[in-house]
Amino acid sequence: MKGMNKAIVGIVFGIALIYAALSLMLTVLNLMDTGTVSMFLFLPHGGELGVDLGDYLGFLVEPYDSFLSLVGVTVTGDAGTLKIIELVLVVAGFALAAAGMVTRPSLDCTGTNNPAQYLWTHRPGAAARCLTAPWGLLTACWRRSKPLVIVPIVLLPFYASWALMMTVFLIIPFAVMRAVIGARIRSAAKREGREYEKSTQYAVCPKCKRNFVRPKVKCKCGLDLDYPVPNAYGYKYHVCNNGHEIPCTSGKRSNLRTICPYCGADIETREAMPVSVAMVGAVGSGKTTMMLAAVDTITKMARTRDVSVEAVTPGVSKQAVMAKDVAPKTAPGELDTECLFLRSRTMQDKELMINDISGQEFEPREGKALFEEYYTYTDGIVFAFDPMSLTRQRRGAMPMDVFESFHFMYSQITGTSPNKVSDVPMAVVATKNDIVSPRLADKDVRRFLIENGQDGFVRVLESLFSDVRYFAVSSYGDDCMSAAKPFWWIVSKTDQELAGAVPIEMD
Ligand SMILES: Nc1nc2c(ncn2[C@@H]2O[C@H](COP(=O)(O)OP(=O)(O)OP(=O)(O)O)[C@@H](O)[C@H]2O)c(=O)[nH]1
Ligand SMILES: [Mg+2]
Ligand SMILES: [Zn+2]
Numbered sequence: 250m251k252g253m254n255k256a257i258v259g260i261v262f263g264i265a266l267i268y269a270a271l272s273l274m275l276t277v278l279n280l281m282d283t284g285t286v287s288m289f290l291f292l293p294h295g296g297e298l299g300v301d302l303g304d305y306l307g308f309l310v311e312p313y314d315s316f317l318s319l320v321g322v323t324v325t326g327d328a329g330t331l332k333i334i335e336l337v338l339v340v341a342g343f344a345l346a347a348a349g350m351v352t353r354p355s356l357d358c359t360g361t362n363n364p365a366q367y368l369w370t371h372r373p374g375a376a377a378r379c380l381t382a383p384w385g386l387l388t389a390c391w392r393r394s395k396p397l398v399i400v401p402i403v404l405l406p407f408y409a410s411w412a413l414m415m416t417v418f419l420i421i422p423f424a425v426m427r428a429v430i431g432a433r434i435r436s437a438a439k440r441e442g443r444e445y446e447k448s449t450q451y452a453v454c455p456k457c458k459r460n461f462v463r464p465k466v467k468c469k470c471g472l473d474l475d476y477p478v479p480n481a482y483g484y485k486y487h488v489c490n491n492g493h494e495i496p497c498t499s500g501k502r503s504n505l506r507t508i509c510p511y512c513g514a515d516i517e518t519r520e521a522m523p524v525s526v527a528m529v530g531a532v533g534s535g536k537t538t539m540m541l542a543a544v545d546t547i548t549k550m551a552r553t554r555d556v557s558v559e560a561v562t563p564g565v566s567k568q569a570v571m572a573k574d575v576a577p578k579t580a581p582g583e584l585d586t587e588c589l590f591l592r593s594r595t596m597q598d599k600e601l602m603i604n605d606i607s608g609q610e611f612e613p614r615e616g617k618a619l620f621e622e623y624y625t626y627t628d629g630i631v632f633a634f635d636p637m638s639l640t641r642q643r644r645g646a647m648p649m650d651v652f653e654s655f656h657f658m659y660s661q662i663t664g665t666s667p668n669k670v671s672d673v674p675m676a677v678v679a680t681k682n683d684i685v686s687p688r689l690a691d692k693d694v695r696r697f698l699i700e701n702g703q704d705g706f707v708r709v710l711e712s713l714f715s716d717v718r719y720f721a722v723s724s725y726g727d728d729c730m731s732a733a734k735p736f737w738w739i740v741s742k743t744d745q746e747l748a749g750a751v752p753i754e755m756d
């Protein structure tokens with residue numbers, strides 16, 4: 250038993266013991282005075298310190314008195330010595346009941362599942378354990394060896410009255426403690442729920458792409474625990490089965506090692522609010538280069554406002570960004586989501602998640618994997634096309650083909666009818682603007698598509714997505730500021746705080 254539980258038990262048992270000790274003191278004083286054994290209740294009133302229970306519960310107290318004098322008389326006939334012996338027996342009885350309170354079975358709070366240690370007042374059977382604590386000698390001996398239990402049974406007449414009194418004295422502190430802790434759990438849980446809802450809402454696994462309210466946590470000893478939130482296991486921290494403390498208040502939790510509750514992968518969530526963007530486009534349309542250019546720009550612009558950007562996946566690392574102009578072809582198949590964490594002193598952590606897919610996935614092919622979760626929780630879609638592929642000898646897949654292939658997956662995955670209008674922001678991006686002549690402005694892109702035989706694409710796209718915006722970007726060299734615009738437009742639709750924290754011009 251550790252920390253909080255020890256404190257709770259200490260308070261409850263402490264109050265009962267102090268109270269019983271005060272009653273013992275009155276009992277001893279009375280014995281010295283009158284020579285009779287009676288039980289007292291410590292209750293200062295009208296100049297008196299206690300109430301003589303013998304006056305009210307004589308049928309309970311008298312047998313105790315008779316028993317003790319009987320034992321005393323077998324030893325001595327002298328009245329003075331008898332008093333001393335009775336005094337010793339009373340104190341010993343008290344000590345036996347008090348000793349029961351600190352024996353293992355009643356104090357032991359180690360659990361069997363994780364997180365292991367319930368708050369003591371909220372663990373199953375806590376009330377019963379509390380009330381039986383003064384009789385702990387019986388259980389302690391029984392546990393050690395069954396025949397041994399005969400000893401506390403024989404001694405029972407000496408300490409039964411004291412144990413009974415302590416049992417009664419335990420009821421009030423336990424009930425008060427339970428109510429106080431229950432109220433603390435409730436208010437801490439409410440506060441945590443509100444804060445989590447405001448700052449995080451949910452988390453997304455970059456491996457399996459599924460989303461969930463809270464991840465699981467791996468303790469430093471390797472045990473998997475539920476995400477620590479204030480509950481019966483603790484309102485400030487939980488304790489694992491190996492005794493490690495795991496904080497469950499929002500500020501301290503973000504450094505915990507988190508794992509995905511579905512696939513078990515080690516993931517970082519940092520309680521950051523996620524914004525998730527999916528990329529669509531033909532092979533060679535410039536998706537990966539654009540993503541890296543956007544990361545580059547976002548990082549540079551964030552620095553001007555003291556916002557730190559940390560890439561946690563290798564695909565968007567500093568090295569990858571530096572080599573963006575020679576980005577390798579993206580391998581087909583399902584890939585990990587690229588993750589960036591953004592934070593500042595004034596802004597709660599944010600996570601920008603980008604799903605970059607190989608253009609091959611939008612080519613007609615048998616038995617294609619449906620990218621289930623790529624699109625299920627997406628906050629926006631960046632649709633890239635290479636304008637040169639439309640003008641020069643029309644090479645590569647046309648935007649319409651890519652869109653049809655994408656939309657087939659999209660409607661299957663989101664379980665909507667193929668005609669349903671989606672309100673997910675759709676950024677249509679003409680890439681490689683540095684080699685297009687004349688250069689395109691954002692406002693020219695829609696007309697450019699129509700004039701180059703993609704009027705069908707524009708029509709279908711705009712009928713299926715209600716929130717479409719066109720961009721023209723260049724991702725090459727240092728002149729790649731424009732690449733961040735489509736991403737930041739999506740961010741601004743989802744998270745105003747993040748959008749405002751990094752100055753990306755949208756014009
Ligand atoms: N000049 C110029 N070339 C670009 C630009 N963006 C991409 N490219 C080039 O276009 C080619 C394809 O770019 P990627 O970013 O790999 O294209 P992708 O859409 O990711 O392709 P897949 O991963 O195969 O689907 C590469 O040779 C890039 O260097 C750009 O803005 N300007
Ligand atoms: Mg790529
Ligand atoms: Zn997962």
Ligand SMILES: [Zn+2]
Binds near residue numbers: 472
């Ligand atoms: Zn542990």
